[in-house]
Amino acid sequence: MTATTTGLDGDTLRMMLSALDDFVAGALPDSRLLELDHDDTCPEETVRAMCGDDLGVHLVFIPEEYGGLGGGAFDAYRVCERLARLDIGVATSVFATFLGSDPVLVGATPEQRKEWLGRIAEQGTMFAYGATEPEAGSDLGALTTTATPVETDGRVTGYRLTGRKQWISNGSIADVTTVLALAPGGPSWFLVEKGTPGFSAATPEDKHGIRLSNTAALFLDDVLVPAENLVGRVEGRGLIQAQQVFGYTRVMVAAFGLGGGWSALDRAIAYSADRVQGGTPLSAKRGYTHKLIVPHLVRLEAARAYLEQTAALIDAGQGSTADLNTAGAIAKYLATEAGNAAADAAIQAHGGYGYTRPYLVEKIRRDVRITTIYEGTSEILEMTIARDRWQQHLKTHGQYHRDAARALAGLPDECGAPAAALALDCLADVLEACRADRLTRHQHILLRLGELIAYAECAGALARRAADAMSETLPEKADRRFDAGTLAAVARVFAREATLKVAEDGLRWVTGAVPLPKPGPSIGGARPEPAAAGLAAALPLDRVRAAQAGLIADLDQIADAVYGREATPEVPS
CATH class of the missing domain: 1.20.140.10 (Butyryl-CoA Dehydrogenase, subunit A, domain 3)
Structure with missing residues (x-):
C-alpha cells in the first residue's frame, strides 16, 4: 500500500460491506459457524470464493495497477471490522493473504509485484506469511531458518531454504508462502510455492479459538527456490520490509x-x-x-x-x-x-x-x-508504546503530552476535551516522576506506562472524533453508529476513565517503585525524597475526582441510545 493511497470512494466501500454481509449470511449462517467450530475445520472453499469472482474482497487490498481496487488503510479497517463481526477465523484467513503479500507490496521489484500481486487479483491466489519460528516467537531478528545460495558458473541462481515456521495462518492451504530466512546478506524474504519439494505443512493446530482458520507449522527441508523468488532481488532487507x-x-x-x-x-x-x-x-x-x-x-x-x-x-x-x-x-x-x-x-x-x-x-x-x-502481543505493544513516547518525553523536555493537551483546548467541552486534556497533563506528570527517579529501569513500570499512554491518547482521539461528529466533519467513510450527542457522551465517559486511570494508577506505580526503608539507623544521611512525594503534590487529584461528576447521567444517556428509547427512570432490580 503506497503512502499516498486515498482508497475507495464511499459508495464503493458501502457496496463492498453490504455484499460481504449478504455473502456470509448465505454461506456461513450461525448453524454452519457452530458446526465448523465444533469440527475445527477451515471452510477453505468459502474463503476462496470470498477471494474469487463471487465477492472479490481480496481486491480491496491490491493496488489498482495490479488488478485490485486500490483500497486504503481506512477501507481495510472497515472491511476487516466487518469480516470480524461475521467470524474472526474467516477474517484471519483473508488477512493472511494480505499479510503474506506484504513483503511483495513493499519490497519487490516491479516485475515481481506484477506477477505475484497479479496472481492474487486475477486468480484469487492465497498467501501465507512465514515469519514466526518456534523459539523466536515475535522476535524476527532471532531467525534460525537459513537461505544458502546456489551458484551456477559463479552466479547465484537459487537458494536452499532450511528451517521451521510456527503458527502460520493459512499454513497448509496457502498457494504461496513468503518465508523469512537468514541469507548471507541478512534476513530476506523468499516466495515459496506449495508443492515445492521439501516444503511441507504439519497437521493444523488444535486451537482454543479461531477454529475456522487454518494454522499450521511449516517445514523447509533443503527447499530449492529460484533466485527470482528473492523478494526485491537483494539480500538483507527482510526486517526493514517487515517493519514498514x-x-x-x-x-x-x-x-x-x-x-x-x-x-x-x-x-x-x-x-x-x-x-x-x-x-x-x-x-x-x-x-x-x-x-x-x-x-x-x-x-x-x-x-x-x-x-x-x-x-x-x-x-x-x-x-x-x-x-x-x-x-x-x-x-x-x-x-x-x-x-x-x-x-x-x-x-x-x-x-x-x-x-x-x-x-x-x-x-x-x-x-x-x-x-x-x-x-x-499486548505486552510487546505496551513496550513499543512506552519506549517511543518515553523518548518523545525526553526529547521535548516533558512537553510532548502537555502539547497534546493544549491541542484539545479549542474543542467543545461537551465532547470530553477538558477531561481528556487533564489525562494528558497527568500523564506528563507521571512520566516526569519516572524520569526523576529513573523508574523505567523497571520493566513492569515501562509496560504500565504503555497502558496509561494508550488510554490518555485515545481519550484525546475520541474527543476529537466527537467534536467532528458535532460539526458534521467526520470522514465520509467513518462509522456512524452513534449520533453526535451520544458520541459526545461516550467521549466524556472515556475521558473520565482515562483521567482517573492515569492519575491514580500512575501514582500507584511510581509509589510502588519506592523500596521499603531498611530497619535501623540511616547511614550517610537521609534518603532523598522520592519522586512519588513530588508526584502526589503535582497531580491535580481534586480536579481528577471532580471530573467524574455527571458520569451516571452519561451512562444513562448512552444506554437509552443503545436501546433506542427515550430517557427513562431506573427500574429497581
Whole structure:
C-alpha cells in the first residue's frame, strides 16, 4: 500500500460491506459457524470464493495497477471490522493473504509485484506469511531458518531454504508462502510455492479459538527456490520490509478486536432487550447495562477513534514508519483488549446461556482472544508504546503530552476535551516522576506506562472524533453508529476513565517503585525524597475526582441510545 493511497470512494466501500454481509449470511449462517467450530475445520472453499469472482474482497487490498481496487488503510479497517463481526477465523484467513503479500507490496521489484500481486487479483491466489519460528516467537531478528545460495558458473541462481515456521495462518492451504530466512546478506524474504519439494505443512493446530482458520507449522527441508523468488532481488532487507507495514497491519488486527467485541455486545444487547427478569427486561436495569454493556462499548469506541485517526494518517502519507508503528500499536492494544473484555462481559450478560455454544458469544470470546496475541502481543505493544513516547518525553523536555493537551483546548467541552486534556497533563506528570527517579529501569513500570499512554491518547482521539461528529466533519467513510450527542457522551465517559486511570494508577506505580526503608539507623544521611512525594503534590487529584461528576447521567444517556428509547427512570432490580 503506497503512502499516498486515498482508497475507495464511499459508495464503493458501502457496496463492498453490504455484499460481504449478504455473502456470509448465505454461506456461513450461525448453524454452519457452530458446526465448523465444533469440527475445527477451515471452510477453505468459502474463503476462496470470498477471494474469487463471487465477492472479490481480496481486491480491496491490491493496488489498482495490479488488478485490485486500490483500497486504503481506512477501507481495510472497515472491511476487516466487518469480516470480524461475521467470524474472526474467516477474517484471519483473508488477512493472511494480505499479510503474506506484504513483503511483495513493499519490497519487490516491479516485475515481481506484477506477477505475484497479479496472481492474487486475477486468480484469487492465497498467501501465507512465514515469519514466526518456534523459539523466536515475535522476535524476527532471532531467525534460525537459513537461505544458502546456489551458484551456477559463479552466479547465484537459487537458494536452499532450511528451517521451521510456527503458527502460520493459512499454513497448509496457502498457494504461496513468503518465508523469512537468514541469507548471507541478512534476513530476506523468499516466495515459496506449495508443492515445492521439501516444503511441507504439519497437521493444523488444535486451537482454543479461531477454529475456522487454518494454522499450521511449516517445514523447509533443503527447499530449492529460484533466485527470482528473492523478494526485491537483494539480500538483507527482510526486517526493514517487515517493519514498514506494522502500522498498517496492526490497524487491521485492531479492527478484528473491534469487530469481535461489537459482535458479542450486539448479541448481548439483543438478548437483554428480550430477556425478562422480575417483570422487566434486563435492558431496563442500570446495574446490568452500566456494568456489562455501556463501559465496554465506550472502550471499543475509544479504540475506534484512534484506529480511524491512524488509518487516516497512513492514507495521507503522514508520519514516519516509527510514528505509524507506535500509532498502530496503540490502536491494536486498546481495540483488542477492549474487544476481549467486551466478549467476556457478553457471556456474563447472557447468564448461563452465555456459557453454552448455541448462543455464539462463547465462541466469539474464544475467537477474539487471539487478537491480543498475534501481530504483536499486548505486552510487546505496551513496550513499543512506552519506549517511543518515553523518548518523545525526553526529547521535548516533558512537553510532548502537555502539547497534546493544549491541542484539545479549542474543542467543545461537551465532547470530553477538558477531561481528556487533564489525562494528558497527568500523564506528563507521571512520566516526569519516572524520569526523576529513573523508574523505567523497571520493566513492569515501562509496560504500565504503555497502558496509561494508550488510554490518555485515545481519550484525546475520541474527543476529537466527537467534536467532528458535532460539526458534521467526520470522514465520509467513518462509522456512524452513534449520533453526535451520544458520541459526545461516550467521549466524556472515556475521558473520565482515562483521567482517573492515569492519575491514580500512575501514582500507584511510581509509589510502588519506592523500596521499603531498611530497619535501623540511616547511614550517610537521609534518603532523598522520592519522586512519588513530588508526584502526589503535582497531580491535580481534586480536579481528577471532580471530573467524574455527571458520569451516571452519561451512562444513562448512552444506554437509552443503545436501546433506542427515550430517557427513562431506573427500574429497581
